[in-house]
Amino acid sequence: METTAQEKAESAIPVTTLSPPEGNTTFLGGTSWCVAHSGVSQIDLQNALDWACGLGMADCKPIQQGGACFDPDTLVSHASYAFNNYYQQNGNSDIACNFGGTATLSNIDPSHGKCNFASPGSVRSSAPCLLGGKTSFPWLKFAGILLLLYLRR
Numbered sequence: 378m379e380t381t382a383q384e385k386a387e388s389a390i391p392v393t394t395l396s397p398p399e400g401n402t403t404f405l406g407g408t409s410w411c412v413a414h415s416g417v418s419q420i421d422l423q424n425a426l427d428w429a430c431g432l433g434m435a436d437c438k439p440i441q442q443g444g445a446c447f448d449p450d451t452l453v454s455h456a457s458y459a460f461n462n463y464y465q466q467n468g469n470s471d472i473a474c475n476f477g478g479t480a481t482l483s484n485i486d487p488s489h490g491k492c493n494f495a496s497p498g499s500v501r502s503s504a505p506c507l508l509g510g511k512t513s514f515p516w517l518k519f520a521g522i523l524l525l526l527y528l529r530r
Contacts, residue, residue, distance in 0.1 A: 406466050409482050411464035411474035413456035418479075422456050425476035429459040436462050439492065446492035455479075457487055458494065465495040 413422060430437035439446040440455040447455075460480045467473035474480050488494045 381474075391502060401428075408486070409469060409484055410487055410494055410496070411457075411461045411480050412487055413460055413476075413480055414478075415453050419452060421477060422452055422479050425479045426452065426456040426459055426465065429456070429463045429476065433463045435459045436498050448490075450494075458492070461487070461494050465497060465499065469497055486510045 393399070413425075421457075429435040437442055437455075437459050440458045441447060448459045456476075456479070460474065460476055464470075464474045471482070474482055486494060
């Protein structure tokens, strides 16, 4: 009777497994790129491209006329470049490669000719630095003092 209870107790102990951070596929299959689906609506693709290059703050200079990635001059090609730039800037998270269902992950480097698509670690975050790029200890000290004075009221 004791053996059965002990077996049940041992089988109920959860086994800890290690997994990559949620949404990060670079741990699973190596390097990944975010590219546009070729079969989606042109309107949806254009809207997603506009968002990536606008509010998404992707670096879209290379897909402008005269840029290294302007050719081929197609919506899918330009969207793929912008989507991937955004994806790489935002930590290669699955959620950073959705664009309303117009994008997908690929393990094939889409770079071509002089056009190099960003890969993990090759771009910096587009998030603006709140302190103008420099950390000034006196300003932080001053801000802390103001915060404490405000909270004491």
